[in-house]
Amino acid sequence: MKYSIRSLQDIGEVKANLKAMLTSAKSPEQTLEMLDRIGLEPFVTEEGDLLVRIWSVAAEDFVSREQAAIIRAKKATSEKSDDLDWLSKNLTAIRGQYAGEWIAIYEGKVIDHAPALPELLARIFEFDRPLITFIPAEPVTWTFTYAL
Amino acid sequence: MPYKDFDRIVRFHEVQQVPPGLSVWLPLVDVTLITQTGSRINLPLLFDTGASVTTLRAEFYSILGLQSWDQGEKVQTATGGGMADAYKYIVTLEVFGKTITCPIHLNNQLPSNPLFMGLLGRDTVFNEFGFGFWENAHELYVTGNP
Numbered sequence: 001m002k003y004s005i006r007s008l009q010d011i012g013e014v015k016a017n018l019k020a021m022l023t024s025a026k027s028p029e030q031t032l033e034m035l036d037r038i039g040l041e042p043f044v045t046e047e048g049d050l051l052v053r054i055w056s057v058a059a060e061d062f063v064s065r066e067q068a069a070i071i072r073a074k075k076a077t078s079e080k081s082d083d084l085d086w087l088s089k090n091l092t093a094i095r096g097q098y099a100g101e102w103i104a105i106y107e108g109k110v111i112d113h114a115p116a117l118p119e120l121l122a123r124i125f126e127f128d129r130p131l132i133t134f135i136p137a138e139p140v141t142w143t144f145t146y147a148l
Numbered sequence: 149m150p151y152k153d154f155d156r157i158v159r160f161h162e163v164q165q166v167p168p169g170l171s172v173w174l175p176l177v178d179v180t181l182i183t184q185t186g187s188r189i190n191l192p193l194l195f196d197t198g199a200s201v202t203t204l205r206a207e208f209y210s211i212l213g214l215q216s217w218d219q220g221e222k223v224q225t226a227t228g229g230g231m232a233d234a235y236k237y238i239v240t241l242e243v244f245g246k247t248i249t250c251p252i253h254l255n256n257q258l259p260s261n262p263l264f265m266g267l268l269g270r271d272t273v274f275n276e277f278g279f280g281f282w283e284n285a286h287e288l289y290v291t292g293n294p
């Protein structure tokens with residue numbers, strides 16, 4: 001889930017939530033992990049301060065919906081590592097390790113796995129757009145005819 | 149001859165097979181499914197102009213808030229292996245940067261493949277785009293403004 005900020009009041013609420021989060025985390029590493037998961041990009045300065053990036057609306061109706069789709073598609077490709085590409089390149093190793101299981105991949109690594117899909121999804125709900133796939137235990141046929 | 153312009157290139161994904169040297173290139177598309185709870189998951193789908201409707205493995209019923217995969221509208225589909233039952237639902241997908249509400253079929257006879265969880269088919273989704281397919285270059289070309 002990503003924060004959606006529309007006003008200074010919203011930013012105030014986010015900061016209050018962040019403060020609570022910082023208090024509840026058991027270590028700085030855990031704090032950074034939690035911030036990453038909710039889409040607030042953390043940055044630790046040389047002085048040891050923690051900064052987070054919070055998006056706010058700068059201009060409504062900035063571009064048309066058509067232009068937005070093009071921009072978003074290009075940005076998504078460049079920002080998020082290509083998990084599908086990573087999966088195809090590492091398929092042999094992944095099949096050896098997770099045969100018969102559902103797996104979730106996020107930013108080039110398997111973040112969780114489970115024999116049933118609902119079980120997996122219940123554990124990874126805080127990740128935004130993880131790649132979900134099933135690794136069959138049986139041999140895979142790579143030549144096929146579909147047309148459903 | 150009309151000139152077609154595209155704004156996005158989707159590279160096919162290469163799968164190395166055994167024996168080494170044999171490889172298969174698949175036109176795979178990373179599609180975001182918005183679940184019943186509003187969370188988003190990415191599913192790899194095979195780009196399939198032969199699929200009338202986007203089709204997912206039956207197991208995905210749970211993330212659509214369903215109790216079973218076969219509680220929707222029953223439809224008969226022709227497959228490579230003969231006729232098969234599928235069940236129709238309406239979902240919201242994010243495809244190539246656009247959010248699209250479209251019909252999907254759940255099907256329990258899709259062969260298991262680790263690189264795709266279903267087929268990206270034509271109904272509604274393809275209306276939003278123009279496509280160019282270049283097999284030798286292993287590239288799919290897409291425009292969101294056909």
